[in-house]
Amino acid sequence: MAADTAHAAEAAAHGFDLLPIVILLAAAVVAVPLFKRLGLGSVLGYLAAGLAIGPFGLALFSDAQTILHVAELGVVMFLFIIGLEMQPSRLWAMRGEIFGLGAAQVGGAIALLICVGLALGYPVAASFVAGTGFVLTSTAIVMQMLDERRAMGLPKGRRIIAILLLEDLAIVPLLALTAFLAPGGEAVSMTDRLISVAIGLGAIIGLILAGRYLLDPMFRLLGRAKAREVMTAAALLVVLGAALAMQTAGLSMAMGAFLAGVLLSESSFRHQLEADVEPFRGVLLGLFFLGVGMALDLNIVAANLGLIAISVTAYMTLKMIVIYAVARLFRSSNAEAVERAVLMAQGGEFAFVLYAAAASVGIIDATSNAILTAIIIVSMVLTPIMIILHDRFMPRAADRADDLDVADNLSASVLMIGFGRFGQIVSQPLFANGCTISLIDTDTIAIRESMAFGFKIYYGDGTRLDILHAAGAQDARMIIVATDDRETTLKIVELVKAEFPHIPLLARAFDREHAIELVNARADYQVRETFESALVMAEEALRRLEVDEEAIGDIMDETRRRDQERFDIDICNGVYASRHLIQGNVPVEDRDRYIVKPSDGR
Known part of the structure; x- marks a missing residue:
């Protein structure tokens, strides 16, 4: 503690402290190319770098949560860029996949994953929160993986994005259910719940109206000024403003950024906005993965190794079973169903929000929150490894020529x-x-x-x-x-x-x-x-x-x-x-x- 105070005092005496930024950038620059060269992918490189420089590695950082809160903006900007590619007509065409495929996967996974907590002897409310949190897939990891695999624009990629959008929407009712399941939660009046829902809907409607009537004229006006830095600032203002509006209304920041992107998807400034936001997105998303690696509390993992190992195995296995079954039910091929199950097997960043809310209302205690958080992070770390194993040992059906006609006795001019x-x-x-x-x-x-x-x-x-x-x-x-x-x-x-x-x-x-x-x-x-x-x-x-x-x-x-x-x-x-x-x-x-x-x- 004394060392931290001395370091802060020294930084204050000499101005802004660049050392943490240099360390983060150096860790990413060293680890990510190395891991990609080894065929392990950039996400695992970021996670390993974060673990190495975090509190349980070289201890160059002591507060991983602060970095995570800032780095969540990377996820926000990623969703904004995805929104720019989703014109309203295209999003409307995906409504069946969002509310059909997405709802089936989320509902089936919740029903099955609750059983893990019950089997381990936890109360119904705690089991519900623990299982539901794991249902919410990591948007950051899956989007990054889809981007690296160049599958974002493919039909199988769009189906995964539809499911992720439904999961982002699901955080709102899940938080409301968490409040209801809390000790004394039944006492919360129906009027309060209706007010919360009305605020959320009002925020969405307000954002839609602003996007429809204000954003394009604003960018047209700024474009005439021919000040590129102002356009970049305006792009960041739109992304962060939309995220703040949704967060204030109790909704997902990522959902707000996504809606802002959709509303600007048909604007003549779409490509410039994407170019302006892309560098910030890449840096902050990398910072998010670094923060996740730092946040893995090895003391908690060591003290509860058996429980965490059983929980991670059970949650990931059951979730993969549900994802595969739902995919096949909706007529996806076996190869696509397996790939989707591996990509989406982990818990996500929204679980941290749900667990924190459950801890604040007394459903789980601080130790349970730390264990559940460690379970989510371990599943995130395992995902890139599972994908590598999938690509190595699960040949794509489309790559096999067993069912194709082979050239034999052909004749043509x-x-x-x-x-x-x-x-x-x-x-x-x-x-x-x-x-x-x-x-x-x-x-x-x-x-x-x-x-x-x-x-x-x-x-x-x-x-x-x-x-x-x-x-x-x-x-x-x-x-x-x-x-x-x-x-x-x-x-x-x-x-x-x-x-x-x-x-x-x-x-x-x-x-x-x-x-x-x-x-x-x-x-x-x-x-x-x-x-x-x-x-x-x-x-x-x-x-x-x-x-x-x-x-x-x-x-x-x-x-x-x-x-x-x-x-x-x-x-x-x-x-x-x-x-x-x-x-x-x-x-x-x-x-x-x-x-x-x-x-x-x-």
């Missing part, structure tokens, strides 16, 4: 290897001309998605000679290689020209250097995947600059001629010319052949 975004476009004129095409690919997800649109695609690896024969390469009039991996494409071209040298071969090139490699491998024709689209963009740019159409044609012809000339020189020299230009190896007098320089006055 054209064999196309690779049917991604490039191959799909190439195929359209050929199909329109009545050509028959045999399509093979190794991307099982792409195969299934394309088959849903009526394409017949066979599973086959174009780098294997036996697969090429089975796909009918020897009888095809033409082979098109449209794979999106440069090494794979080059390997296929070399194999095809070695085995079927007289069959015309067209190949997709990644860039100029790759195109030269394909020519050297004797591809009959290659095209850089962005070359023609870039020229079309340039042509349209000239047209919108009101350049004469005849001049545009001449310019584009000259550009193509120069590019082909440079390309031919590269082939003859056996070098990648642009690399030599950068290194200064091309004589000055020859550079005009390589680069089109801007003309004076143009």
Whole structure:
């Protein structure tokens, strides 16, 4: 205590104390890249860093709760950004998932998780609070995991977000039930409860009206001032103001930020708002995970190791059973149901609020609150580990090719290897001309998605000679290689020209250097995947600059001629010319052949 006082006095004497901020940033900068390099994910890195610098590690911080309270703003800003992506029409379309899927999962989990406390001999009220708190999933962890897995915009990601939104809404009635279950809670009048509900609804309506009629005009006015820092301040004001309004009304801060984001989702300033808030969101969300790691009281864990181990195991197992069962009931695939169960198995940050409220009204004591908090934090720490194990030992159903047709005795005028975004476009004129095409690919997800649109695609690896024969390469009039991996494409071209040298071969090139490699491998024709689209963009740019159409044609012809000339020189020299230009190896007098320089006055 004396040391803390001396440190505070020293900080006051020398101004603002930067040391805690430097320590937090250093812990994150060291731990997160290390854990990601080891394949353990950023969340586990933050949690481990927080534990290392917290009261039960190096003891560089003594009050983790203060950091947690500030860092909760990271969750708030995360929900605001999610809201910006959820237009009201899209949110309305999700109403069935929010109030159907979400309510089924929350209700089923509450009913089952209460049984854990009862089985351990705790009273009904305490068992209800303990189990209900664990039902509320960690929005911060799940959102971060969805973001890292790039699943936020996928249907399975939207279903998880819908459940999280319902859980955020559920905190309000759960807090009311906690007050009712408290000793003497029955004495609270119905009038008081109705007033609380009315305040909450009034806050939501007020926020909606403000968003509908005030926010967009305000940002339009600030935009005319052309002061970027003021726009950033206004964005933070909207997020924090909405969160404060909801918190004052007894609702979730995150819910307020989410509503603010939804109300601004159709604003012309949406993208700028997202760019302004994103850096704060990332830093504060990382700080939240650091705070969670610091808050893990190892003394409580050691003193109640058996109880915590049993509770964590029971809560997480039962919750996963409910999540899986509800997912399957709502016709999700087995793979999606398992993934959702693993992602959402932990307790969340809203449990801390519920447990604190229960402790304040006498349902649980301070020791029980500390134990329950430790149970939640341990489940949070275990979640990234469980996801790693899931990804390692639970193969995605979509990655298995057992149910796909394998290339065998195919026959068509054209064999196309690779049917991604490039191959799909190439195929359209050929199909329109009545050509028959045999399509093979190794991307099982792409195969299934394309088959849903009526394409017949066979599973086959174009780098294997036996697969090429089975796909009918020897009888095809033409082979098109449209794979999106440069090494794979080059390997296929070399194999095809070695085995079927007289069959015309067209190949997709990644860039100029790759195109030269394909020519050297004797591809009959290659095209850089962005070359023609870039020229079309340039042509349209000239047209919108009101350049004469005849001049545009001449310019584009000259550009193509120069590019082909440079390309031919590269082939003859056996070098990648642009690399030599950068290194200064091309004589000055020859550079005009390589680069089109801007003309004076143009």
